[in-house]
Every structure is written in structure tokens, then in C-alpha cells.
Amino acid sequence: MQPQTLIEVQEVTQRFRARVALDRFSISIDEGTVVGVLGPNGAGKTTLIEVVAGLSRPVSGAVRWRGELVTSPFPRDVRRRIGVMTQHVALYDELTVRQNLRFAAQLFGVEHRDNRIAEVLELIGLSLRAKDRAGSLSGGMRRRLALGRALLHNPELLILDEPTLGVDVEARHALWGHVRWLRGTGKTVLLSTNHLDEAEALCDRIVVLRDGRRVTEGDPAELLARTGHWVEIDCLAGSVPDVRERIVGLPGIGRIDVTEVGLTVHVAHGDSPDAVTIAALDSGLVQSVRVRPPDLLEVFQSLTEEADG
Amino acid sequence: MAEALRAVRAAARLELEQLGRSRVLVTLVVLEAITFLVLVSLFGLTGSRAPTALIDRDDGPLARSFVDHLDAAHHSFALRPMSADRASEQISSGDILAIITIPSDFGRRVAGAGTSVVPITVDNVNEDLTGDVREAMPSAVTAFAADNNFPGVRVVAVEHDLIDHETGYVAYLVVSALALTAFVVSGILGAVSITREFETRTVTQLRLAPVPAGWLVVGKLLAASCVSAIAVGIAALIVVAGYGVHPDHALGALAVLAICVVIFTSLGACVGALLRRTLPVSALFFGLALPFYVDSGALEPLRFDGEKLWVTGHASPVYSAIGVLQWGFHGLRVTPESVLQNVLVLCLWALASVLVAAAVLSRRVVRQ
Numbered sequence: 001m002q003p004q005t006l007i008e009v010q011e012v013t014q015r016f017r018a019r020v021a022l023d024r025f026s027i028s029i030d031e032g033t034v035v036g037v038l039g040p041n042g043a044g045k046t047t048l049i050e051v052v053a054g055l056s057r058p059v060s061g062a063v064r065w066r067g068e069l070v071t072s073p074f075p076r077d078v079r080r081r082i083g084v085m086t087q088h089v090a091l092y093d094e095l096t097v098r099q100n101l102r103f104a105a106q107l108f109g110v111e112h113r114d115n116r117i118a119e120v121l122e123l124i125g126l127s128l129r130a131k132d133r134a135g136s137l138s139g140g141m142r143r144r145l146a147l148g149r150a151l152l153h154n155p156e157l158l159i160l161d162e163p164t165l166g167v168d169v170e171a172r173h174a175l176w177g178h179v180r181w182l183r184g185t186g187k188t189v190l191l192s193t194n195h196l197d198e199a200e201a202l203c204d205r206i207v208v209l210r211d212g213r214r215v216t217e218g219d220p221a222e223l224l225a226r227t228g229h230w231v232e233i234d235c236l237a238g239s240v241p242d243v244r245e246r247i248v249g250l251p252g253i254g255r256i257d258v259t260e261v262g263l264t265v266h267v268a269h270g271d272s273p274d275a276v277t278i279a280a281l282d283s284g285l286v287q288s289v290r291v292r293p294p295d296l297l298e299v300f301q302s303l304t305e306e307a308d309g
Numbered sequence: 310m311a312e313a314l315r316a317v318r319a320a321a322r323l324e325l326e327q328l329g330r331s332r333v334l335v336t337l338v339v340l341e342a343i344t345f346l347v348l349v350s351l352f353g354l355t356g357s358r359a360p361t362a363l364i365d366r367d368d369g370p371l372a373r374s375f376v377d378h379l380d381a382a383h384h385s386f387a388l389r390p391m392s393a394d395r396a397s398e399q400i401s402s403g404d405i406l407a408i409i410t411i412p413s414d415f416g417r418r419v420a421g422a423g424t425s426v427v428p429i430t431v432d433n434v435n436e437d438l439t440g441d442v443r444e445a446m447p448s449a450v451t452a453f454a455a456d457n458n459f460p461g462v463r464v465v466a467v468e469h470d471l472i473d474h475e476t477g478y479v480a481y482l483v484v485s486a487l488a489l490t491a492f493v494v495s496g497i498l499g500a501v502s503i504t505r506e507f508e509t510r511t512v513t514q515l516r517l518a519p520v521p522a523g524w525l526v527v528g529k530l531l532a533a534s535c536v537s538a539i540a541v542g543i544a545a546l547i548v549v550a551g552y553g554v555h556p557d558h559a560l561g562a563l564a565v566l567a568i569c570v571v572i573f574t575s576l577g578a579c580v581g582a583l584l585r586r587t588l589p590v591s592a593l594f595f596g597l598a599l600p601f602y603v604d605s606g607a608l609e610p611l612r613f614d615g616e617k618l619w620v621t622g623h624a625s626p627v628y629s630a631i632g633v634l635q636w637g638f639h640g641l642r643v644t645p646e647s648v649l650q651n652v653l654v655l656c657l658w659a660l661a662s663v664l665v666a667a668a669v670l671s672r673r674v675v676r677q
Contacts, residue, residue, distance in 0.1 A: 053517065054517075055513065055516060055517065073516065076312075076519040076520070077519070079517060079518070079519040080519040082517070084513075084517050086510070086513050086514075088510045090509060090510040090511045090513055090514055091509070091511070092323070092327060092509065092511060093509065094326075094327050094330035094331055095323075095326055095327065095330060099326055103319060103322075103323050104514070104518075106315065106318075106319035106322075107316070107319055107514075107518035107519070107520055107525075108518065108519060109312075109315065109519070133330070149514075
């Protein structure tokens with residue numbers, strides 16, 4: 001069965017004074033998918049999230065919920081179907097974990113409130129901290145509480161704006177676990193992030209955003225494949241030019257960054273990094289060779305170059 | 310409607326729970342209410358008790374009679390008998406305002422219809438205090454001469470009081486302070502209920518909720534008003550029980566305080582929505598409190614302070630509130646406007662404040 005489009009953003013432009021935050025941007029999110037919006041800081045991710053959540057009215061373009069045109073603030077019936085975890089967790093620090101959830105449950109008219117709060121507390125692993133003040137929780141726990149609040153009314157669309165921003169590795173993986181669980185239950189999720197590994201780990205589809213414009217879109221594996229590989233070569237003293245000579249001209253070689261002690265070589269997608277590795281090792285002038293996937297900046301450079309032709 | 314009620318109830322409960330958890334804030338706010346009473350009491354006491362040294366070198370019956378008249382002549386004196394050396398030392402160190410010296414031949418000269426010079430040394434640090442001393446001396450001399458039947462002096466004062474009872478200065482001041490208490494307490498609590506949403510960014514959660522965000526704001530402000538009313542009520546109780554000021558029209562006074570709470574909570578919420586930060590809001594309310602207090606007829610009926618001040622006083626509802634409160638507690642009419650007119654003005658202020666608050670909050674909180 002063809003999945004239905006839950007929410008669709010069409011040709012949306014959003015400006016803040018002279019600055020264009022979104023430029024004729026379109027995205028559609030199908031039911032049951034996890035879509036990631038990937039981009040560096042200032043790319044327009046949060047602006048997009050605000051438009052999709054109904055917090056911000058774009059200067060032009062349209063937003064459709066199940067095909068129906070909606071404008072900010074969205075009708076209450078639509079708001080009831082969306083759960084949002086904002087970038088800033090926005091908790092009432094003086095109140096307890098349970099009181100924070102109870103207030104949200106009241107606002108969303110959650111039925112069997114106490115039972116549902118207990119369920120969510122269990123889900124986010126904060127049952128034992130229910131009576132603690134939100135302000136006393138660690139960064140990771142606060143994020144989990146914010147996630148629980150967004151899930152409390154069982155929304156059809158869950159929007160997560162940089163859910164792991166500023167948390168440690170352990171908390172990050174715990175949050176990933178929750179999102180994966182949601183993915184398993186068929187929940188529709190829109191997630192913004194500037195971590196490539198996060199997008200790769202959680203999303204069915206990634207939209208890459210830069211300066212308010214779409215750079216590219218695809219599933220994570222496909223995007224990573226399109227960005228090629230990087231080979232880092234540590235050379236023996238004074239041998240960098242010789243190693244470079246042996247590598248230049250090999251098939252698929254893009255940029256070569258040279259330092260005093262080594263080289264970083266970009267191998268275009270579709271070409272294997274093996275030829276570079278073998279050539280470097282055969283020279284007998286290297287200490288080590290490492291093949292790695294690109295980091296976020298390199299992905300952007302690579303995809304942008306590709307998009308620019 | 311059920312949805313609106315749910316929103317109001319939830320937000321009111323939230324605000325009460327937040328305030329319940331912010332015990333230091335609430336305690337300080339209640340203390341502020343009481344501090345105003347103490348502040349104005351001290352102001353009243355210090356303004357009327359300028360310490361003045363008395364050196365009586367004569368110590369005869371006429372000299373003692375003169376001292377009695379000095380004591381009664383002007384309430385600004387607090388006469389302290391002492392030696393010349395000590396008086397000189399204390400005026401140099403700033404412990405006393407003036408030295409009055411009664412010469413050793415005072416009784417003899419006065420009884421012989423002669424002239425006696427009574428030297429006065431004044432630390433004329435400010436004209437108000439110096440003026441009090443200057444005005445007190447002639448009236449004391451006149452009264453002294455009249456009582457002792459000295460020839461050539463004949464003063465008879467016939468006083469017709471407008472009001473059938475005397476009102477103590479401190480009692481007058483603390484009643485005025487209640488209006489200021491409402492201004493500071495309600496203003497700050499109203500503002501904080503909004504600034505907190507911006508500071509913690511929870512305002513976004515209010516906008517995302519599937520209930521009218523306006524009702525959430527109403528719920529929060531209702532709760533803030535209730536807590537303000539309790540704080541102002543405690544201050545009013547202290548005025549009654551602590552200062553012994555029994556209201557002539559208790560219901561009228563309470564109604565005016567309630568209207569003040571509505572006005573200042575609404576205005577506070579407006580300021581909170583505009584500034585979005587608690588610290589400048591608090592500074593603003595404290596900064597405005599004393600000018601409002603002084604220029605609203607809090608110290609004496611404002612009409613006596615000149616046309617300009619009187620006209621300026623109308624810029625704040627505190628003027629009308631003090632007018633009604635002085636009637637409510639002391640039965641006084643301290644404004645040219647009648648009590649009814651003042652109540653109407655306050656009701657208009659309340660209506661305008663609520664409407665302005667609705668407009669500002671709708672723009673700054675409910676929408677982006």
C-alpha cells in the first residue's frame with residue numbers, strides 16, 4: 001500500500017528582515033517514516049521545524065496536513081496530532097517531572113492522565129525521578145523528559161529539533177534508542193540534526209539543507225556513498241611530495257590536502273579507495289593509512305560541489 | 310467553553326505550583342508589602358523628630374515655662390537637655406540639628422519687661438529642617454508671652470476642624486502605602502508570570518497546545534492576582550492590627566485594593582511581555598514605586614503641593630487609589646474628586662489595563 005503524505009511543505013520562503021532563512025523550500029513527509037533534516041548551524045533547520053510545527057507563518061508557500069491547507073497557528077485539531085520537542089527543552093524547572101507532564105497532559109486533554117503519565121515515565125526511564133524537580137535533572141534526562149512530554153498525547157507526527165544537542169554520548173545513545181523504538185512502532189518523525197551519524201542511524205530519508213535551500217535528498221547510505229571516501233596518509237619525514245607524486249593521477253582522485261606530515265585524499269563516489277591505499281603502502285614511505293567516511297563539513301562540500309555541477 | 314475552562318484551570322494550577330516552588334520569590338514579595346509600611350513609618354517618624362540640644366543656663370520657673378512652650382510649639386523638635394560642651398560636640402558630629410541656649414538672666418530680663426536674647430545654632434544642612442526651627446521659635450515665644458500675660462502680646466487662636474477626628478501622620482502614610490504595595494507586588498507577580506515563560510522558552514509549549522493560548526495567559530494571571538491579593542491583604546491586616554488603624558469603610562477599602570491588584574497585575578503582564586526578562590522588570594517596578602508614592606498624594610493631599618504635581622499625579626491610578634483608601638480607612642477626602650469619581654476612574658483604569666494587556670499579550674505571547 002502506498003504510504004500517505006502526512007504533512008507537506010510547498011515552496012516555502014521565510015524571511016527574518018533581510019535574511020532569507022528558507023528559500024522556496026519543499027519537503028513532504030510520509031506516514032511511518034523518519035525524515036532527517038541535516039545541515040550546519042544557520043542552515044534553516046529550526047525555521048523549517050517551526051513552519052512544520054505551526055509556530056511560524058512563512059511569507060510565501062503553503063503547508064498541507066493530509067492534503068488540507070493549514071496556516072499558523074494550526075487548527076487545534078491539527079495541533080493535537082503533533083508533538084514537538086524543541087531545541088531548548090523548555091521545561092518548568094521549579095516543577096517536578098510529573099508536574100511538567102501533568103500540565104502537558106491537561107493542555108492536550110489526555111485521557112486516563114495518571115496512567116498515561118506513568119507509561120511515559122516508564123518509557124523514558126524517569127519513573128524513579130518523577131518527584132524530582134526538572135531543574136535538578138541532568139542534560140540528558142531533561143531531553144528525555146522533553147521527549148516524553150512530546151509523546152504524551154500520542155501524536156501522529158513527532159518533531160524533534162536537534163534532540164541530542166549538548167548531551168553526552170551515553171545520553172545521546174539513550175535518546176537514539178527511544179527514536180528507534182518510535183520508528184519501530186510506525187511513528188512519523190521529523191528530525192533535525194547537524195550530526196551525520198545521527199541522521200544515518202535514525203532516518204529513513206535525509207534532506208540536506210544549506211542557506212535555506214535543499215542541497216540534496218536521499219536515504220542515508222545512498223548519500224554517504226555519493227560523497228565518496230577520504231584516505232588519510234601519514235608519511236615518513238620529508239617524503240610527502242614523493243607520496244603525492246605516486247597518488248596524483250590515480251582514478252577517482254579529487255582534492256588532495258597536503259600537510260607537513262601527510263596527505264588527505266578525497267576519492268570520489270563510485271571509485272574505490274583501495275588504489276590509493278595500495279599505492280601509498282607500496283611506496284614504502286608511509287607510517288599509516290586510514291580510510292574514513294567524510295565528516296559533515298566534507299559531506300556538505302562534496303554534495304554542494306555535486307549540486308553545483 | 311469546556312476547553313477554555315480546562316486551559317484556565319491548568320494554567321492557574323501551573324502558576325500556583327510554580328509560585329509554590331518559588332518560595333523565596335513569594336516570601337520576598339510579601340516582605341516587600343510589609344517593608345513599604347515600615348519604610349513610610351520611619352519616614353513619618355524621622356521627619357517629625359529633629360534632635361535639638363537645649364542648654365538651660367537659667368533653670369528658673371520662667372525658663373522652664375519657655376522650654377515647655379518650645380516643646381509644644383512645633384512637633385519637629387525633640388529637645389534634649391545637655392551641657393554646652395556636649396551640645397557643641399554633638400552638633401559638630403552631626404548628632405543634633407540645633408542648639409538652643411537659654412541665658413542665665415533669661416527670667417530676670419523677661420520678668421522686667423526687658424529683652425532677652427536666646428541664641429540658636431543651626432546645622433542648616435537642609436532648608437526643610439532649618440525652616441522648622443525658624444518657624445518654631447516665634448510661635449513658642451508668642452505662646453509663652455500670652456500664657457505669662459506679658460504686656461503687648463495678645464494671641465488668641467480659634468480653630469474650626471473640618472474633620473471630627475485627628476489622623477496621625479504615620480497612620481496616614483501607611484494607608485497610602487497599601488496602594489504602593491499593590492503596585493509593586495501585583496506588578497512584579499503579573500510580570501514574572503509572563504517573563505518566566507520567555508526565560509524558560511516554555512512560551513512555545515503554550516503556543517503548541519491545542520487550547521486557546523489566551524486562556525492559558527488568563528489562568529496564569531488569575532493565579533498571580535490571587536497570590537498578590539493575599540500579599541496585599543497581609544499588609545492591610547498589619548495596618549489594622551499592627552498600626553491600630555481601623556477602617557471606616559472596610560469593604561470599600563478592600564474593593565479598591567482588589568481593583569488595584571487587577572490593574573497592576575495586568576500592567577505588570579504587559580511590561581513582562583514587552584521586556585521578557587525578570588531582572589529589568591523588577592528594577593522598573595521598584596524604580597517607579599517611590600516616584601509614584603511621592604507624586605500620588607501619599608504624604609499629604611496632592612492638591613496642596615501645587616497645580617503641576619496635582620496634574621501629574623493623575624497619570625497614575627495610585628492617585629485615585631490613595632483617594633479612596635484614605636476615605637476607606639480614615640473617612641478623609643484628600644482629593645478634589647469625590648470618592649465615587651475616584652472609584653469610577655479606577656474601574657476605567659482596570660478596564661483599560663485589561664484591554665491593553667489582552668492586546669499586548671495576544672501579540673507578544675499568543676502569537677509569535
